[in-house]
Amino acid sequence: MRDFRYILTGLAIFVAVVTFPLWINAGKAAQPPDPSLDTPAINQLPKKQCIEATDYMRQKHMQLLDQWRTEAIREGKTVYTASDGQKYQISLENTCLSCHSNKSQFCDQCHNYLGVEPDCFSCHQAPDGG
Amino acid sequence: MPITRREFLKWGGIVLLGLGAWPTVRGLAANRSTYEANPQAYSGQKWGLAITMSTCWPHYQAGCRKCFLACQREHNIPDIDNPKEEIKWIWTEPYERAFPELNQSYLNPRYKGRPFIVLCNHCDNPPCVRVCPTQATFKRPDGIVAMDYHRCIGCRYCMAACPYGARSFNFQDPRPFIREPNPAFPTREKGVVEKCNLCAERIDQGLVPACVEACPYGAIAFGDLEDPTSNVRKALYAVGYAIQRKPELGTKPKIYYLV
DSSP: OTTHHHHHHHHHHHHHHHTHHHHHSTTOOOOOOOOOOOOHHHHTOSSOOOSSOHHHHHHHHHHHHHHHHIIIIISOOOEEEOTTSOEEEOOIIIIIHHHOOOHHHHHHHHHHHHTOOOGGGGTSOOTTOO | OOOOHHHHHHHHHHHHHHHHHHHHHHHHHHOOOEEEOOTTSOOOSSEEEEEEHHHHHHHHTTTOOHHHHHHHHHHTOOOOOOTTTOOOSEEEEEHHHHOGGGOOTTOOTTTTTOEEEEEOOOOSSOHHHHHOTTOOEEEOTTSOEEEOTTTOOOOOHHHHHOTTOOOEEOSSOSGGGOSSOOTTSOOOOTTOEEOOOTTHHHHTTTOOOHHHHHOTTOOEEEEETTOTTSHHHHHHHHSSOEEOSSGGGSOOOSEEEEO
16 A cells, blocks of 8 residues: 555546546536528528428438439539428528528538538538628 | 226236337327428429520630629539649540540641530439449439538549549538629538539529529530430531530530530
Protein backbone atom coordinates (compact mmCIF):
# COMPACT_ATOMS: atom_id res chain seq x y z
CA MET A 1 0.00 0.00 0.00
CA ARG A 2 3.03 2.24 -0.32
CA ASP A 3 1.73 3.68 -3.63
CA PHE A 4 -1.71 4.42 -2.29
CA ARG A 5 -1.46 8.21 -2.62
CA TYR A 6 0.04 8.02 -6.14
CA ILE A 7 -2.80 5.79 -7.27
CA LEU A 8 -5.38 8.11 -5.71
CA THR A 9 -3.77 11.20 -7.26
CA GLY A 10 -3.67 9.50 -10.65
CA LEU A 11 -7.29 8.45 -10.35
CA ALA A 12 -8.32 11.96 -9.35
CA ILE A 13 -6.50 13.46 -12.34
CA PHE A 14 -8.07 10.85 -14.64
CA VAL A 15 -11.58 11.59 -13.39
CA ALA A 16 -10.95 15.32 -13.70
CA VAL A 17 -9.77 14.99 -17.30
CA VAL A 18 -12.58 12.66 -18.33
CA THR A 19 -15.27 14.87 -16.83
CA PHE A 20 -13.64 18.08 -18.09
CA PRO A 21 -16.28 18.75 -20.79
CA LEU A 22 -19.04 18.33 -18.23
CA TRP A 23 -17.89 20.75 -15.57
CA ILE A 24 -16.30 23.32 -17.86
CA ASN A 25 -19.69 23.74 -19.57
CA ALA A 26 -21.79 23.48 -16.40
CA GLY A 27 -24.41 26.20 -16.18
CA LYS A 28 -23.80 27.33 -19.76
CA ALA A 29 -26.72 25.88 -21.69
CA ALA A 30 -26.23 25.91 -25.45
CA GLN A 31 -28.39 28.42 -27.27
CA PRO A 32 -31.39 26.50 -28.61
CA PRO A 33 -31.97 26.96 -32.34
CA ASP A 34 -34.36 29.70 -33.31
CA PRO A 35 -35.12 29.24 -37.01
CA SER A 36 -36.31 32.41 -38.67
CA LEU A 37 -39.46 32.34 -40.80
CA ASP A 38 -39.05 35.95 -41.80
CA THR A 39 -38.77 35.81 -45.58
CA PRO A 40 -40.82 37.79 -48.12
CA ALA A 41 -42.48 34.64 -49.51
CA ILE A 42 -43.48 33.32 -46.09
CA ASN A 43 -44.73 36.72 -44.90
CA GLN A 44 -47.14 36.81 -47.82
CA LEU A 45 -48.69 33.45 -46.98
CA PRO A 46 -52.21 33.78 -45.57
CA LYS A 47 -51.60 30.76 -43.34
CA LYS A 48 -48.04 30.10 -42.29
CA GLN A 49 -47.77 26.40 -42.85
CA CYS A 50 -45.28 24.30 -44.75
CA ILE A 51 -46.37 21.63 -47.23
CA GLU A 52 -47.08 19.33 -44.27
CA ALA A 53 -47.70 19.98 -40.55
CA THR A 54 -44.86 21.66 -38.65
CA ASP A 55 -44.23 18.68 -36.38
CA TYR A 56 -44.02 16.34 -39.34
CA MET A 57 -41.62 18.65 -41.17
CA ARG A 58 -39.42 19.01 -38.09
CA GLN A 59 -39.09 15.29 -37.63
CA LYS A 60 -39.33 13.92 -41.14
CA HIS A 61 -38.12 16.54 -43.63
CA MET A 62 -35.01 14.48 -44.37
CA GLN A 63 -37.02 11.35 -45.18
CA LEU A 64 -39.41 13.45 -47.27
CA LEU A 65 -36.55 15.03 -49.24
CA ASP A 66 -34.96 11.63 -49.69
CA GLN A 67 -38.18 10.27 -51.16
CA TRP A 68 -38.62 13.41 -53.27
CA ARG A 69 -35.29 12.92 -54.94
CA THR A 70 -36.04 9.29 -55.74
CA GLU A 71 -39.51 10.02 -57.09
CA ALA A 72 -38.44 13.01 -59.18
CA ILE A 73 -35.16 11.78 -60.60
CA ARG A 74 -35.64 8.06 -60.93
CA GLU A 75 -39.41 7.79 -61.40
CA GLY A 76 -40.06 11.08 -63.23
CA LYS A 77 -42.84 11.93 -60.76
CA THR A 78 -42.45 15.63 -60.13
CA VAL A 79 -45.73 16.51 -58.46
CA TYR A 80 -46.24 15.92 -54.74
CA THR A 81 -49.77 15.86 -53.38
CA ALA A 82 -49.61 16.74 -49.69
CA SER A 83 -51.92 15.13 -47.15
CA ASP A 84 -54.24 18.16 -47.38
CA GLY A 85 -54.60 17.66 -51.13
CA GLN A 86 -52.45 20.63 -52.13
CA LYS A 87 -50.08 19.92 -55.04
CA TYR A 88 -46.43 20.99 -55.07
CA GLN A 89 -43.63 20.77 -57.61
CA ILE A 90 -40.89 18.49 -56.30
CA SER A 91 -37.85 20.71 -56.18
CA LEU A 92 -35.53 21.79 -53.40
CA GLU A 93 -34.66 25.03 -55.20
CA ASN A 94 -38.02 25.97 -56.66
CA THR A 95 -40.33 24.80 -53.89
CA CYS A 96 -38.53 24.57 -50.52
CA LEU A 97 -36.01 27.34 -50.95
CA SER A 98 -38.38 29.74 -52.71
CA CYS A 99 -40.15 30.14 -49.36
CA HIS A 100 -37.21 29.43 -47.06
CA SER A 101 -34.88 31.75 -48.94
CA ASN A 102 -32.88 32.36 -45.77
CA LYS A 103 -30.81 29.19 -45.51
CA SER A 104 -28.37 30.62 -42.98
CA GLN A 105 -31.20 31.78 -40.73
CA PHE A 106 -33.46 28.78 -41.19
CA CYS A 107 -31.65 25.56 -42.15
CA ASP A 108 -28.25 26.21 -40.61
CA GLN A 109 -29.66 27.08 -37.19
CA CYS A 110 -30.75 23.53 -36.42
CA HIS A 111 -28.09 21.78 -38.49
CA ASN A 112 -25.33 23.58 -36.60
CA TYR A 113 -27.02 22.98 -33.25
CA LEU A 114 -27.26 19.25 -33.92
CA GLY A 115 -23.86 19.03 -35.56
CA VAL A 116 -25.20 17.56 -38.82
CA GLU A 117 -23.84 18.60 -42.17
CA PRO A 118 -26.23 17.56 -44.92
CA ASP A 119 -24.50 17.61 -48.30
CA CYS A 120 -27.64 18.83 -50.11
CA PHE A 121 -26.22 22.31 -50.49
CA SER A 122 -23.03 21.31 -52.24
CA CYS A 123 -25.21 21.05 -55.37
CA HIS A 124 -28.56 22.65 -54.55
CA GLN A 125 -28.22 26.39 -54.39
CA ALA A 126 -29.58 28.47 -51.55
CA PRO A 127 -30.79 31.93 -52.60
CA ASP A 128 -28.84 33.65 -49.84
CA GLY A 129 -25.63 32.04 -51.04
CA GLY A 130 -25.28 30.01 -47.86
CA MET B 1 -62.94 -13.01 -8.93
CA PRO B 2 -59.39 -14.13 -9.65
CA ILE B 3 -58.52 -14.28 -13.32
CA THR B 4 -57.85 -17.77 -14.68
CA ARG B 5 -54.71 -18.59 -16.64
CA ARG B 6 -56.85 -19.26 -19.71
CA GLU B 7 -58.47 -15.80 -19.49
CA PHE B 8 -55.12 -14.11 -18.95
CA LEU B 9 -53.60 -15.72 -22.05
CA LYS B 10 -56.66 -14.88 -24.14
CA TRP B 11 -56.75 -11.20 -23.24
CA GLY B 12 -52.98 -10.92 -23.26
CA GLY B 13 -52.96 -12.28 -26.82
CA ILE B 14 -55.57 -9.80 -27.97
CA VAL B 15 -53.65 -6.87 -26.49
CA LEU B 16 -50.37 -8.02 -28.09
CA LEU B 17 -52.09 -8.39 -31.46
CA GLY B 18 -53.44 -4.87 -31.16
CA LEU B 19 -50.03 -3.45 -30.25
CA GLY B 20 -48.42 -5.30 -33.15
CA ALA B 21 -50.93 -3.96 -35.65
CA TRP B 22 -50.76 -0.36 -34.37
CA PRO B 23 -47.69 0.78 -36.41
CA THR B 24 -49.27 -0.61 -39.58
CA VAL B 25 -52.55 1.16 -38.90
CA ARG B 26 -50.73 4.39 -38.14
CA GLY B 27 -48.53 4.05 -41.23
CA LEU B 28 -51.53 3.50 -43.49
CA ALA B 29 -53.39 6.39 -41.92
CA ALA B 30 -50.44 8.79 -42.25
CA ASN B 31 -49.55 7.91 -45.81
CA ARG B 32 -52.06 10.12 -47.57
CA SER B 33 -49.56 11.96 -49.75
CA THR B 34 -48.97 10.77 -53.28
CA TYR B 35 -46.50 11.29 -56.11
CA GLU B 36 -47.39 11.70 -59.74
CA ALA B 37 -45.97 12.98 -63.00
CA ASN B 38 -46.73 16.52 -64.08
CA PRO B 39 -49.82 16.34 -66.32
CA GLN B 40 -48.11 18.79 -68.70
CA ALA B 41 -45.05 16.55 -69.08
CA TYR B 42 -44.29 15.35 -72.59
CA SER B 43 -44.72 11.64 -72.93
CA GLY B 44 -42.68 9.68 -75.40
CA GLN B 45 -41.01 6.32 -75.81
CA LYS B 46 -37.75 7.35 -77.40
CA TRP B 47 -36.74 10.99 -77.42
CA GLY B 48 -34.27 11.95 -80.12
CA LEU B 49 -32.81 14.90 -81.98
CA ALA B 50 -32.21 15.51 -85.68
CA ILE B 51 -29.60 18.18 -86.32
CA THR B 52 -29.42 19.86 -89.74
CA MET B 53 -25.88 21.17 -89.94
CA SER B 54 -26.43 22.84 -93.31
CA THR B 55 -29.00 25.09 -91.62
CA CYS B 56 -26.64 25.74 -88.75
CA TRP B 57 -23.38 26.41 -90.60
CA PRO B 58 -24.20 29.64 -92.45
CA HIS B 59 -25.08 31.21 -89.12
CA TYR B 60 -22.64 29.28 -87.01
CA GLN B 61 -19.70 30.74 -88.90
CA ALA B 62 -21.06 34.13 -87.93
CA GLY B 63 -20.82 33.00 -84.35
CA CYS B 64 -24.31 31.83 -83.45
CA ARG B 65 -23.83 29.67 -80.42
CA LYS B 66 -27.24 30.28 -78.94
CA CYS B 67 -27.80 26.56 -78.26
CA PHE B 68 -24.51 26.31 -76.33
CA LEU B 69 -25.27 29.42 -74.32
CA ALA B 70 -28.84 28.35 -73.55
CA CYS B 71 -27.62 24.98 -72.31
CA GLN B 72 -24.84 26.56 -70.29
CA ARG B 73 -27.18 29.02 -68.56
CA GLU B 74 -29.95 26.52 -68.02
CA HIS B 75 -27.78 23.90 -66.36
CA ASN B 76 -25.11 25.94 -64.61
CA ILE B 77 -22.33 24.48 -66.72
CA PRO B 78 -18.99 25.84 -65.52
CA ASP B 79 -16.71 27.57 -68.00
CA ILE B 80 -13.34 26.02 -67.18
CA ASP B 81 -10.70 27.12 -69.67
CA ASN B 82 -8.53 24.04 -69.40
CA PRO B 83 -9.02 21.14 -71.83
CA LYS B 84 -8.05 18.62 -69.16
CA GLU B 85 -10.73 19.75 -66.73
CA GLU B 86 -13.40 21.35 -68.92
CA ILE B 87 -17.05 20.36 -68.58
CA LYS B 88 -18.88 19.71 -71.85
CA TRP B 89 -22.57 19.08 -72.40
CA ILE B 90 -22.88 20.34 -75.98
CA TRP B 91 -19.89 21.33 -78.08
CA THR B 92 -18.45 20.92 -81.59
CA GLU B 93 -16.10 18.40 -83.16
CA PRO B 94 -14.70 18.55 -86.69
CA TYR B 95 -16.30 16.05 -89.08
CA GLU B 96 -13.28 13.74 -89.04
CA ARG B 97 -13.45 13.31 -85.28
CA ALA B 98 -17.22 13.12 -85.05
CA PHE B 99 -17.52 10.55 -87.83
CA PRO B 100 -14.12 8.77 -88.07
CA GLU B 101 -15.60 5.81 -89.96
CA LEU B 102 -17.00 8.14 -92.65
CA ASN B 103 -13.73 9.95 -93.26
CA GLN B 104 -13.13 8.83 -96.83
CA SER B 105 -9.97 9.67 -98.77
CA TYR B 106 -11.83 11.96 -101.17
CA LEU B 107 -14.20 13.52 -98.72
CA ASN B 108 -16.49 16.20 -100.06
CA PRO B 109 -14.98 19.57 -99.04
CA ARG B 110 -18.50 20.45 -97.93
CA TYR B 111 -17.83 18.38 -94.82
CA LYS B 112 -14.07 18.38 -94.46
CA GLY B 113 -13.04 19.93 -91.16
CA ARG B 114 -16.47 21.46 -90.62
CA PRO B 115 -17.72 21.67 -87.05
CA PHE B 116 -20.54 19.34 -86.02
CA ILE B 117 -22.58 19.94 -82.90
CA VAL B 118 -22.12 16.96 -80.62
CA LEU B 119 -23.67 16.01 -77.30
CA CYS B 120 -24.62 12.90 -75.36
CA ASN B 121 -26.22 10.49 -77.83
CA HIS B 122 -28.66 9.05 -75.28
CA CYS B 123 -27.93 5.65 -76.75
CA ASP B 124 -30.61 3.01 -76.95
CA ASN B 125 -27.98 0.56 -75.74
CA PRO B 126 -25.84 2.77 -73.50
CA PRO B 127 -22.45 1.35 -72.47
CA CYS B 128 -22.19 3.88 -69.63
CA VAL B 129 -25.30 2.46 -67.96
CA ARG B 130 -23.99 -1.08 -68.26
CA VAL B 131 -20.72 -0.30 -66.49
CA CYS B 132 -21.97 2.06 -63.77
CA PRO B 133 -21.58 0.15 -60.50
CA THR B 134 -24.05 2.30 -58.55
CA GLN B 135 -26.74 2.81 -61.19
CA ALA B 136 -26.09 6.53 -60.90
CA THR B 137 -26.51 6.71 -64.65
CA PHE B 138 -29.60 4.96 -65.90
CA LYS B 139 -31.95 4.86 -68.85
CA ARG B 140 -35.38 6.34 -68.27
CA PRO B 141 -38.45 4.70 -69.80
CA ASP B 142 -38.54 7.54 -72.36
CA GLY B 143 -35.02 6.68 -73.52
CA ILE B 144 -33.14 9.53 -71.87
CA VAL B 145 -29.85 8.41 -70.32
CA ALA B 146 -30.04 10.33 -67.06
CA MET B 147 -27.64 11.01 -64.23
CA ASP B 148 -28.56 10.72 -60.56
CA TYR B 149 -25.76 12.77 -59.02
CA HIS B 150 -26.80 11.62 -55.55
CA ARG B 151 -25.49 8.19 -56.39
CA CYS B 152 -22.41 9.05 -58.47
CA ILE B 153 -19.23 7.96 -56.70
CA GLY B 154 -16.92 9.42 -59.34
CA CYS B 155 -15.38 6.10 -60.42
CA ARG B 156 -15.42 7.26 -64.08
CA TYR B 157 -16.21 3.81 -65.52
CA CYS B 158 -18.88 5.55 -67.59
CA MET B 159 -16.29 7.91 -69.06
CA ALA B 160 -14.14 4.95 -70.07
CA ALA B 161 -17.15 3.18 -71.57
CA CYS B 162 -18.59 6.12 -73.53
CA PRO B 163 -17.31 5.98 -77.11
CA TYR B 164 -18.31 9.59 -77.74
CA GLY B 165 -16.42 11.33 -74.93
CA ALA B 166 -19.71 12.85 -73.91
CA ARG B 167 -19.00 12.79 -70.19
CA SER B 168 -16.97 15.18 -68.08
CA PHE B 169 -15.51 14.74 -64.64
CA ASN B 170 -15.55 17.52 -62.07
CA PHE B 171 -11.95 17.68 -60.95
CA GLN B 172 -12.77 20.73 -58.87
CA ASP B 173 -15.75 22.53 -57.42
CA PRO B 174 -17.53 23.95 -60.50
CA ARG B 175 -19.34 26.78 -58.69
CA PRO B 176 -16.67 29.48 -59.00
CA PHE B 177 -16.64 28.93 -62.78
CA ILE B 178 -20.36 29.44 -63.37
CA ARG B 179 -20.84 32.79 -65.10
CA GLU B 180 -24.53 33.41 -64.52
CA PRO B 181 -25.86 30.96 -61.92
CA ASN B 182 -29.38 29.75 -62.64
CA PRO B 183 -30.99 29.51 -59.19
CA ALA B 184 -33.66 27.11 -60.48
CA PHE B 185 -31.22 24.28 -61.29
CA PRO B 186 -28.63 22.57 -59.08
CA THR B 187 -24.92 22.79 -59.72
CA ARG B 188 -22.67 19.75 -59.47
CA GLU B 189 -19.95 19.10 -56.94
CA LYS B 190 -16.35 18.01 -57.12
CA GLY B 191 -15.97 14.31 -57.84
CA VAL B 192 -19.02 13.55 -59.98
CA VAL B 193 -19.35 12.85 -63.69
CA GLU B 194 -21.77 14.99 -65.63
CA LYS B 195 -23.23 15.15 -69.11
CA CYS B 196 -26.17 16.36 -71.19
CA ASN B 197 -29.50 15.15 -69.77
CA LEU B 198 -31.51 16.06 -72.90
CA CYS B 199 -33.23 18.57 -70.61
CA ALA B 200 -35.12 15.78 -68.83
CA GLU B 201 -36.20 18.32 -66.22
CA ARG B 202 -37.76 20.50 -68.94
CA ILE B 203 -39.45 17.57 -70.70
CA ASP B 204 -40.98 16.60 -67.33
CA GLN B 205 -42.51 20.10 -67.18
CA GLY B 206 -43.75 20.08 -70.77
CA LEU B 207 -40.95 22.12 -72.35
CA VAL B 208 -38.67 21.22 -75.26
CA PRO B 209 -34.90 21.01 -74.63
CA ALA B 210 -33.20 24.38 -74.17
CA CYS B 211 -30.94 24.00 -77.23
CA VAL B 212 -33.93 23.23 -79.46
CA GLU B 213 -35.83 26.20 -78.11
CA ALA B 214 -32.85 28.55 -78.39
CA CYS B 215 -31.98 27.82 -82.03
CA PRO B 216 -33.41 30.71 -84.07
CA TYR B 217 -33.14 28.76 -87.34
CA GLY B 218 -34.80 25.50 -86.28
CA ALA B 219 -31.69 23.46 -87.01
CA ILE B 220 -32.40 21.03 -84.18
CA ALA B 221 -35.60 18.98 -84.37
CA PHE B 222 -36.80 17.25 -81.21
CA GLY B 223 -39.41 14.56 -80.80
CA ASP B 224 -40.37 10.97 -80.20
CA LEU B 225 -38.54 8.73 -82.66
CA GLU B 226 -41.27 6.10 -82.27
CA ASP B 227 -43.98 8.55 -83.32
CA PRO B 228 -44.18 8.91 -87.14
CA THR B 229 -45.85 12.31 -86.83
CA SER B 230 -43.18 13.81 -84.55
CA ASN B 231 -40.95 16.69 -85.60
CA VAL B 232 -37.87 14.53 -85.49
CA ARG B 233 -39.33 11.89 -87.79
CA LYS B 234 -40.61 14.56 -90.18
CA ALA B 235 -37.12 16.09 -90.28
CA LEU B 236 -35.56 12.67 -90.89
CA TYR B 237 -37.85 11.93 -93.81
CA ALA B 238 -37.46 15.39 -95.33
CA VAL B 239 -33.80 14.87 -96.27
CA GLY B 240 -31.90 12.43 -98.40
CA TYR B 241 -29.85 10.76 -95.74
CA ALA B 242 -29.17 10.87 -92.03
CA ILE B 243 -25.98 9.78 -90.32
CA GLN B 244 -25.17 8.86 -86.76
CA ARG B 245 -21.95 8.84 -84.79
CA LYS B 246 -20.10 5.49 -84.71
CA PRO B 247 -23.16 3.34 -85.53
CA GLU B 248 -20.89 0.31 -85.96
CA LEU B 249 -20.49 0.09 -82.17
CA GLY B 250 -24.11 -0.95 -81.75
CA THR B 251 -24.90 1.68 -79.13
CA LYS B 252 -27.80 2.92 -81.28
CA PRO B 253 -27.45 6.69 -80.82
CA LYS B 254 -30.62 8.79 -80.83
CA ILE B 255 -28.98 11.90 -82.26
CA TYR B 256 -29.24 12.05 -86.06
CA TYR B 257 -27.34 14.38 -88.40
CA LEU B 258 -29.08 15.34 -91.60
CA VAL B 259 -26.73 15.69 -94.56
